[in-house]
Amino acid sequence: MQKTLVLFIFLISILPNVVKSQDLMDLLGNDKPKEFTTATFKTTHLIIGQSVENVAKGHLNVVISHHFGKINDGPYNFFGLDQSTIRLGLEYGVTDRLEAGIGRSAYQKTADGFVKYKILRQDNLSMPVGVSYFGSIAINTLKWADPSRVNYFTSRLSFVNQLIVARKFNDNLSLQITPTYVHKNLVPTNADQNNIFAMGAGGRYKFTKRMSVNAEYYYLLPGKTADDNINSLSLGVDMETGGHVFQLFFTNSQPLFERGFITESQGKWNKGDIFFGFNIIRTFGIIKPKEFKGK
Amino acid sequence: MKLLIKIAIILVMITGNVFAQKYLTKNGKISFFSDAPAEKIEAHNNQVNTALDITTGEFVFKVLIKSFEFKNALMQEHFNENYLESGKYPNSTFKGKVTNLSEINFTKNGTYKANVEGDLTIHGVTQKIKQSGFFEVKDGKISANSKFSVALKDYDIKIPNTVISNIAENIEITVNVSLEAIK
Numbered sequence: 001m002q003k004t005l006v007l008f009i010f011l012i013s014i015l016p017n018v019v020k021s022q023d024l025m026d027l028l029g030n031d032k033p034k035e036f037t038t039a040t041f042k043t044t045h046l047i048i049g050q051s052v053e054n055v056a057k058g059h060l061n062v063v064i065s066h067h068f069g070k071i072n073d074g075p076y077n078f079f080g081l082d083q084s085t086i087r088l089g090l091e092y093g094v095t096d097r098l099e100a101g102i103g104r105s106a107y108q109k110t111a112d113g114f115v116k117y118k119i120l121r122q123d124n125l126s127m128p129v130g131v132s133y134f135g136s137i138a139i140n141t142l143k144w145a146d147p148s149r150v151n152y153f154t155s156r157l158s159f160v161n162q163l164i165v166a167r168k169f170n171d172n173l174s175l176q177i178t179p180t181y182v183h184k185n186l187v188p189t190n191a192d193q194n195n196i197f198a199m200g201a202g203g204r205y206k207f208t209k210r211m212s213v214n215a216e217y218y219y220l221l222p223g224k225t226a227d228d229n230i231n232s233l234s235l236g237v238d239m240e241t242g243g244h245v246f247q248l249f250f251t252n253s254q255p256l257f258e259r260g261f262i263t264e265s266q267g268k269w270n271k272g273d274i275f276f277g278f279n280i281i282r283t284f285g286i287i288k289p290k291e292f293k294g295k
Numbered sequence: 296m297k298l299l300i301k302i303a304i305i306l307v308m309i310t311g312n313v314f315a316q317k318y319l320t321k322n323g324k325i326s327f328f329s330d331a332p333a334e335k336i337e338a339h340n341n342q343v344n345t346a347l348d349i350t351t352g353e354f355v356f357k358v359l360i361k362s363f364e365f366k367n368a369l370m371q372e373h374f375n376e377n378y379l380e381s382g383k384y385p386n387s388t389f390k391g392k393v394t395n396l397s398e399i400n401f402t403k404n405g406t407y408k409a410n411v412e413g414d415l416t417i418h419g420v421t422q423k424i425k426q427s428g429f430f431e432v433k434d435g436k437i438s439a440n441s442k443f444s445v446a447l448k449d450y451d452i453k454i455p456n457t458v459i460s461n462i463a464e465n466i467e468i469t470v471n472v473s474l475e476a477i478k
Contacts, residue, residue, distance in 0.1 A: 025390060027319055027477075028344035028357040035361060035385075039376050056368030093368075171382055209377045210455075241457060243369055285367040291339045292366040 037122040040168040043245040043281050044091055046202045047216040047234040048261055052130045052166035054116055055093035058287030063089035064280045065256045072272030087256035107255040112138040134162040138259050155186035160258040175203035182259050197221040198262050212238045218262045225263050232265045247279040318347045318437050323472030325358060333460040338363040345472045349401040352393035354411055357386055378452055384419045399430060406431045417450040438473040
C-alpha cells in the first residue's frame with residue numbers, strides 16, 4: 001500500500017514535464033486580438049464620391065481628378081478628349097479617425113474644404129460595418145453676374161453632409177451606402193430646393209490583388225432637383241501600384257465635388273452623355289512613426 | 296506513514312517548480328530589412344510573443360503580421376493585403392529547439408552561442424530552418440538575438456515585375472527578444 005502511494009506521488013511529480021510540448025505554443029496566447037478591418041477600399045474615394053477610408057495618420061494624399069468632355073461629342077471633338085475639367089485636392093490624416101482636406105475645382109471655380117471622421121470602425125469581433133461622417137463646405141468663387149446688386153458672400157456657400165456606411169464582406173467585395181444631405185444657401189428660383197436629400201450606393205469587387213472594378217450611384221429623392229437633374233452613375237476600375245492609386249472611370253457627372261455631382265449632373269447614360277475621367281491619388285508620409293524618426 | 300506522505304507532497308511541489316522553467320515575453324522585437332537597388336524597406340514589430348523552456352530547449356515564436364510598422368502606411372497596407380495576405384495568414388510562427396542546450400547555462404550570467412532548429416511558417420508555408428544566435432543571461436532575464444536571411448520565394452511571396460528593383464529577393468531578419476521567467 002505504501003509502495004503504491006509513493007509510486008503514485010512520484011508519477012504526479014513528473015507529470016508537469018510530460019504535458020509540456022504544445023503547452024509552450026499555447027502560452028503565447030490563443031486569444032484573438034481585436035483587429036480593425038483595413039483596406040475596405042483602395043483609397044479615400046469610391047469613384048468620384050467618398051469612400052469609408054481615411055488617409056492614414058500623418059500622411060497626405062494628393063488627389064488629381066480629371067474629367068474629359070462627353071463621348072457623344074463626336075470625332076471632331078475627339079469624343080470629348082479635347083475638353084477637360086479638373087479638381088485638385090489635398091487630404092491629410094490628422095488622427096487615426098480624422099481626415100481634413102481642401103480642394104479646388106474648375107467647375108464654377110469652386111473651392112471646397114472638408115472633414116471626414118470615423119465614427120465606428122469595422123472589426124473582426126463585433127462591429128459589422130464602418131460608419132463615417134463626411135462634411136464639406138463649397139464656395140463658388142465666380143465673379144458676381146450682376147455686381148450692381150447687393151451680393152452676399154454667404155450666397156456662394158453650399159454644404160454637404162454624408163453618413164458613409166460600408167462593410168468589407170471579404171478580401172474581394174466591399175459595399176457602401178451613403179445617405180446625403182445637401183444645403184445650398186442660394187438657388188436660382190423660388191421653386192428650386194435649398195435642401196436636397198440623396199442616397200448613395202456603391203461598391204467594389206477586387207479581381208486581382210491590385211485591381212478592382214467599382215460602381216457608384218447617387219439617387220436623388222423626389223423633388224424639383226430630381227426632376228431637373230439626372231442621378232449620378234459612375235463605373236470604373238481601380239489600379240494600385242506602390243504609392244499611387246489610379247482610378248479610371250466613366251460617369252454622367254461633370255462636376256467633381258459632392259454638391260456638384262450629386263445635385264447637378266445632367267448627363268444621360270443612354271444618350272451617350274458619358275464623361276471619361278481619372279483620379280490619381282498619391283500618398284506621402286509626412287510624420288514618421290516613432291521607430292523611424294531620424295531616418 | 297503520514298510523515299512520508301507529507302514529505303512526498305512537499306517534494307511534488309518543489310519538483311513542480313524546478314522542472315518546468317519557462318520564460319515568456321509578449322513584447323519581443325523582430326525587424327526586417329529589404330535592400331534593393333531602387334529602394335530600402337524596413338519594418339519593426341514590437342509585439343512578438345516568444346516562449347522558451349530552458350529544460351527542454353523548446354523555443355517558440357508567434358508574430359502577428361499586422362503589427363509590423365512601416366514608415367509609410369500605404370506600404371504597410373500593401374504588405375498586409377498583397378504580399379503577406381495577413382487576412383488569410385494572420386500569424387507567422389516558429390516552433391523549434393535549441394540543439395546545443397548542454398553548452399548553455401541559463402542560470403549563470405553570461406553570453407552563450409545558440410544553435411536553433413525548427414519549423415518557420417510564413418504566409419502559410421512551413422520550412423525547416425537551422426540558424427544560430429546568442430542568448431544573454433543577466434540576473435534572471437534571458438535575451439535572445441539573431442540575424443538571418445529569408446528567401447521570399449521559399450514562402451510563396453510573389454514580387455510583381457513592376458517592383459522587382461524595389462524589393463529584395465532575400466530579406467534580412469533581426470530578432471531581439473527579452474524573456475522573463477513565468478512565476
